[in-house]
Amino acid sequence: MKRLCVTLVSGLVLAVAAYCGFYYCGTAQSRDLVRNxxxxxxxxxxxxxxxxxxxxxxxxxxxxxLAGCAERCRLIDEKNERLRELLSATNTITPEIDRALSExxxxxxxxxxxxxxxxxxxxxxxxxxxxxxxxxxxxxQTIVSDSHQAMHH
Amino acid sequence: MNPEKGQPDASLDRALREWRPSVxxxxxxxERVWQRIVRQEAEIPAALWLRCAQxxxxxxxxxxxxxxxxxxxxxxxxxxxxxxxxxxxxxxxxELSARYVRxxxxxxxxxx
Numbered sequence: 001m002k003r004l005c006v007t008l009v010s011g012l013v014l015a016v017a018a019y020c021g022f023y024y025c026g027t028a029q030s031r032d033l034v035r036n037x038x039x040x041x042x043x044x045x046x047x048x049x050x051x052x053x054x055x056x057x058x059x060x061x062x063x064x065x066l067a068g069c070a071e072r073c074r075l076i077d078e079k080n081e082r083l084r085e086l087l088s089a090t091n092t093i094t095p096e097i098d099r100a101l102s103e104x105x106x107x108x109x110x111x112x113x114x115x116x117x118x119x120x121x122x123x124x125x126x127x128x129x130x131x132x133x134x135x136x137x138x139x140x141q142t143i144v145s146d147s148h149q150a151m152h153h
Numbered sequence: 154m155n156p157e158k159g160q161p162d163a164s165l166d167r168a169l170r171e172w173r174p175s176v177x178x179x180x181x182x183x184e185r186v187w188q189r190i191v192r193q194e195a196e197i198p199a200a201l202w203l204r205c206a207q208x209x210x211x212x213x214x215x216x217x218x219x220x221x222x223x224x225x226x227x228x229x230x231x232x233x234x235x236x237x238x239x240x241x242x243x244x245x246x247x248e249l250s251a252r253y254v255r256x257x258x259x260x261x262x263x264x265x
Contacts (some may be wrong), residue, residue, distance in 0.1 A: 004210045007219045011226040018230030019237075026238025030245040042257055043249035066256065071258045111259050134206070141250075142258040 030108050048130040057125050065118045079104045113141055 036042040041062060045055045047149070048070070083100045119138050123131035179185075213219045255261045 001206065001210060004206065004208040004213055005215045007222065008209075011223045015226035015230035018227050019234040022234025023241075025237045026235060027245075030242045033249065034245060039249050043246065043251060047246070069192070069257075069259055069262075073262060076259055108260065109220060113257075115257060134199050138254070138257070139252045142261070146249050 023143060048126055048134050050130070052127055054127075059122055061118065061125070065114075068083055068114060072107070072114065075107055076104075076111070079107055116141060 006110070033039050033046065040054070041059055044050070044058065050058065079100065083097070083104060086094070086097045086100055116139075119135060119142075120149045123135040125131075126134055213222070
């Protein structure tokens with residue numbers, strides 16, 4: 001009976017140990033990424049197999065892009081606020097609303113142009129095959145999908 | 154019953170009707186009967202468990218089967234760990250890629 005208990009328990013203990021060990025080792029990279037200061041960039045490096053030099057250049061571009069992006073976000077917020085005020089004051093398309101919509105569309109086009117430019121620069125910094133893959137993916141997630149998405153702010 | 158004629162045997166019939174048992178029941182007879190019933194019912198699962206344990210003991214007495222059992226559990230643990238890790242990695246990757254897109258696109262970026 002003792003041998004039976006030892007066999008049963010050792011089977012269970014081994015199974016649990018194997019599960020925990022495999023899970024822990026298998027998720028080590030993900031855990032490192034999430035703990036990273038800039039997990040999105042860490043993900044980009046891992047996903048598109050970037051070398052350290054390429055990654056450093058892309059991280060610089062990323063920083064510069066986000067600085068410009070902050071200003072454009074401020075302008076978007078301003079335009080949205082103005083449009084909200086105009087829309088709440090009437091129930092017809094006034095010349096002011098028409099103008100505000102045109103300005104919002106222009107701003108959106110400008111943002112998309114800057115974004116696309118950044119994507120091209122990043123893709124050129126990557127190895128050619130990965131650059132193509134990055135460009136196809138990121139355009140699909142942003143420029144192409146934008147027309148079907150509600151604005152989030 | 155008279156076996157020859159198929160008629161009731163009158164003398165037997167009368168004797169049975171007049172018969173009264175002269176033995177009295179032992180004290181707490183009913184209670185003891187119920188206690189025995191309860192005890193026997195409780196012994197059934199224990200016996201089943203014991204039979205299972207004995208059977209397993211017999212099975213695991215063969216080293217090849219014991220090794221198969223341990224190996225199967227080990228493999229199951231490995232596969233479960235691998236599958237769970239893969240699932241969590243995919244989820245983390247999707248979350249990080251979505252965060253990257255939200256950072257890049259001012260129209261998807263969360264505002265503070």
